[in-house]
Amino acid sequence: MNREIIDINDCTILLEEVSTNNTVTDSCFFDEPVVAIAFYGAGNVGLKVKYNEKEKEYQHTKGMVLSFYADEQVEFEHYVSAKKPLQCLVIATTIKNLDKFPNGEGFFLEQFLYKLVHPKDHYVEGPVLNMNPEMFLLVEQFFSNTYEGELKMMFHKSHMSALLSHYFGQLAKQQTPNIDRLQLEKLNLAQEILLTDIENPPSLTELANRIGTNTTKLKKGFKAQFGVPVFKYLQNERLKKAYNLIKYEQKTIQEAAWAVGYDSLGSFSNAFEKKFGYRPSQV
Known part of the structure; x- marks a missing residue:
């Protein structure tokens, strides 16, 4: 397992990769309530979200973008196998730090993900989207980046903003009539x-x-x-x-x-x- 955590202006980027020849369960929690957006790249792991004796399950995660609010009682389980490796990028922040995003992305979180910013349960799910090709490429670049030090931080800041701009662009398009x-x-x-x-x-x-x-x-x-x-x-x-x-x-x-x-x-x-x-x- 490879797990990397990058902190930017009170926002956190989590990069997680798991590949295995066996079947394993990768479980994680957040240590404080967060608003987060998870981008699933290569691989097609199973995902189960557990909270309050409830469960939500996803079988086809490749290319999925999942936005959510989660507190400390929510468990995320990934089911990884030889043919289904995990490659997941999560951008997370707390509600009080929404205005700390470097380019004002908190405004769009409030606009498009209102129910996540004003949660009424331990886990609140926002829109579930499919990544467009531009988003896929950006996610791949996060995992293949080889820069170090200040260059690496510059890379992460710029690519986080680019990825979120494509994501909010997708949400804006969804304000048109939905496909049945x-x-x-x-x-x-x-x-x-x-x-x-x-x-x-x-x-x-x-x-x-x-x-x-x-x-x-x-x-x-x-x-x-x-x-x-x-x-x-x-x-x-x-x-x-x-x-x-x-x-x-x-x-x-x-x-x-x-x-x-x-x-x-x-x-x-x-x-x-x-x-x-x-x-x-x-x-």
């Missing part, structure tokens, strides 16, 4: 199908048929929910998987490209550089 529950379930199923068949995904028509909708509704709803068109989302996921294969599993560039469905090494390298800003050989 049935449509949302279909879109989440479409996402799951794409991630399962990432090397050989279905066509847009096949995907629409499998979730019981038409291509027009699929394209419109998917972009509204996930921030990008269907196959842009798929490309981003392919490239993120390739990045992890190269960096963490020591796969060659050719092996990583084939593993995520690229036949052309040139096309793969160009797409990789466009997304991450550097060639796969530089990972």
